[in-house]
Amino acid sequence: METLSSFDELRLPVALRQEVITDSTSDHALLEATRTGDEDAFAELVSRYRNQITSYIYRMTNDYDGAVDLAQETFVRVYRAVDRYQSSYAFSTYIYRIATNLAISELRKRKRRRLVSLTGFFQNHDGSENCELDLVDNRPLQDTELVATERRIAVQRAIGTLPEKYRAPLILRDVEGRSYEEISRILQTSEGTVKSRISRARDFLRDKMRAYL
Amino acid sequence: MRVVNCKTVCREIEEADYVKNLTALTMGHLRDCERCHRFCDERRKLRQLVASLETVAAPPDFDLRIRSQLANERIGTRAGFLFTNFTFGFPPLALATLILVIGGVFTLRAWNASTTNPIAALTETPQATGPSSQRKQPPLTEPGVRANAVNRPLPIAKDGAVESTRPARQLKKRGPLGSGVALLRNGRRLATREFSSTPALVVKKEEAVASLESSPIFPIEASLQPLRLSLDYSGGVSRTISVPALSFGSERVLARDGLSLVRNSPKGAW
Numbered sequence: 001m002e003t004l005s006s007f008d009e010l011r012l013p014v015a016l017r018q019e020v021i022t023d024s025t026s027d028h029a030l031l032e033a034t035r036t037g038d039e040d041a042f043a044e045l046v047s048r049y050r051n052q053i054t055s056y057i058y059r060m061t062n063d064y065d066g067a068v069d070l071a072q073e074t075f076v077r078v079y080r081a082v083d084r085y086q087s088s089y090a091f092s093t094y095i096y097r098i099a100t101n102l103a104i105s106e107l108r109k110r111k112r113r114r115l116v117s118l119t120g121f122f123q124n125h126d127g128s129e130n131c132e133l134d135l136v137d138n139r140p141l142q143d144t145e146l147v148a149t150e151r152r153i154a155v156q157r158a159i160g161t162l163p164e165k166y167r168a169p170l171i172l173r174d175v176e177g178r179s180y181e182e183i184s185r186i187l188q189t190s191e192g193t194v195k196s197r198i199s200r201a202r203d204f205l206r207d208k209m210r211a212y213l
Numbered sequence: 214m215r216v217v218n219c220k221t222v223c224r225e226i227e228e229a230d231y232v233k234n235l236t237a238l239t240m241g242h243l244r245d246c247e248r249c250h251r252f253c254d255e256r257r258k259l260r261q262l263v264a265s266l267e268t269v270a271a272p273p274d275f276d277l278r279i280r281s282q283l284a285n286e287r288i289g290t291r292a293g294f295l296f297t298n299f300t301f302g303f304p305p306l307a308l309a310t311l312i313l314v315i316g317g318v319f320t321l322r323a324w325n326a327s328t329t330n331p332i333a334a335l336t337e338t339p340q341a342t343g344p345s346s347q348r349k350q351p352p353l354t355e356p357g358v359r360a361n362a363v364n365r366p367l368p369i370a371k372d373g374a375v376e377s378t379r380p381a382r383q384l385k386k387r388g389p390l391g392s393g394v395a396l397l398r399n400g401r402r403l404a405t406r407e408f409s410s411t412p413a414l415v416v417k418k419e420e421a422v423a424s425l426e427s428s429p430i431f432p433i434e435a436s437l438q439p440l441r442l443s444l445d446y447s448g449g450v451s452r453t454i455s456v457p458a459l460s461f462g463s464e465r466v467l468a469r470d471g472l473s474l475v476r477n478s479p480k481g482a483w
Contacts, residue, residue, distance in 0.1 A: 039280075046276055054271040068272055075279050076286070148265070155262050174263040180228070199227050206259055213258045 027091035035082050042082075046075050049092070052176070053099050059171045060103035061110075062160040070106060074099045089185055096172070096186045104164050151212055158208040166201035169194050174202075222249045226256055 025044070033041035053074055058067035077098050078085075085094065159167060168187060172178045173194075184191045206213065222242050226249075229235055235243075243250050272278075440456040 043276060043280075046279060050271040050275050051268055054275070055269040058269045059266065064269065067269070068275070071271060072275065072278055072282065076282055079279075079283060151262065152265055152267075155266060159263070170263070174260050175266050177264075195228060202227070202256065202259055205263070206255060209259065209262060212262060213255055 028087045031082060031085055031087070031091060034079070035085075042079060045078070045091075049095055050075070053095060056096065056171065056176060057099055057103045059156070059159065059175055060100075060167060061106055062156060066106060070102045071099065073102055077102075090182070093182055093185045096176075096178075096182075097188070100168055100186055104168065107164055154209065154212060155205075158205055161208065162201055162204055166197050166204060169197045170201035170205070173198050219246060219249050222246070223252055226253045 025041075027045065027048070030041040030045045034045065050071065054067055054071040057070045057074075058064055061067055061070070074095060078095060159171065162170065169183050172183045172186060173180070178186070180191050180194050184194045187194065219242075222239050225235060225239050243253055442454040442456070443451060444453070445451040
């Protein structure tokens with residue numbers, strides 16, 4: 001039996017992923033400055049959240065170029081609606097909600113049109129371009145790093161096969177490290193529903209990733 | 214005291230962020246229960262796998278793109294109202310088409326209702342020029358009806374005449390064997406005259422104007438005046454169709470034994 005203390009390993013990636021905002025200016029203050037016409041304040045907001053939002057949408061859509069476009073659209077929408085923004089919730093909740101809606105909308109469009117990203121075949125898995133078409137090679141890899149890469153690809157693909165309603169809460173919880181309360185606000189649903197969906201999503205993933213567990 | 218069972222333990226593992234957050238009771242249960250321990254281990258590995266996904270960075274020109282897009286939107290707003298800002302999906306297009314079709318149907322029906330007019334057919338009583346022109350024939354119209362008036366519709370008629378002012382329902386109730394047939398089609402009244410019940414002329418041998426032994430020549434009735442059909446719309450528009458009169462006999466030649474017996478028979482004689 002493994003020691004249960006290995007569960008602590010979960011803390012590290014989540015902590016790394018959370019961008020610690022060291023700047024003393026809060027998001028609300030930056031938004032207030034943006035409202036008065038300060039474009040530098042908005043640029044600061046963009047620089048704080050651009051990687052998080054791009055990464056989140058990329059995990060949702062599995063298409064880097066599309067994710068960048070949608071992230072861009074997310075910030076444009078924030079800017080357009082800056083006058084209507086209510087500071088009752090955290091800004092991160094607000095921007096993640098917009099990003100989630102855009103990503104889900106894009107997924108539904110693709111489902112209707114059966115879209116497949118052509119550029120996605122030629123992208124590296126970290127999002128950079130100029131990659132050869134990556135055909136699936138089922139032979140066992142020797143190098144540990146390659147094994148880890150292959151595992152990440154498999155995870156990403158497995159997440160991509162999840163239904164939308166399970167995908168978003170799982171990514172927000174296990175990839176983005178958001179709390180249940182925040183996820184329920186982002187998805188505008190109850191905490192109980194979020195917990196249930198995350199549990200179902202993990203069951204789905206467990207079945208698909210059984211070889212790696 | 215709280216009862217610890219496998220279900221509550223699994224739920225706690227599912228919702229816990231880290232193992233340190235698990236209660237002592239749960240930890241104790243995990244040490245004893247193989248099934249729950251396996252579940253905990255499986256979930257831990259799965260979450261590690263998912264958490265191993267790295268953050269994808271935005272492109273370096275991300276800020277520039279947003280600034281550019283916002284600047285373009287400002288210019289577009291100043292430029293005024295543009296249809297290019299709209300994107301039409303299938304539902305709005307379908308709705309617009311439906312509205313157009315319904316509007317078109319209503320307009321067409323309104324137009325039809327305003328232009329529903331009687332179509333009057335006017336016929337002339339043939340004027341025979343031959344000797345038998347005074348023979349009695351079944352009247353086409355009742356006395357008092359000016360059937361011979363040229364270019365005038367018949368407002369009231371019976372037995373084969375056009376009845377334009379009668380309501381359409383009454384017209385439809387007419388029997389199919391009647392001499393007058395009225396049809397109601399798309400709100401328009403179409404009056405026709407049926408000649409099938411009109412008896413044919415009886416030609417007798419004694420009435421021949423000339424006899425060429427076994428081939429007597431009979432006069433036939435042929436109107437010298439053209440048949441005119443007048444369509445009068447209540448909107449003040451009328452149309453008249455004129456059918457020219459037929460003539461017979463002018464060039465008829467009957468030959469017998471190589472001799473031309475009749476070269477030019479009188480007009481109206483056969």
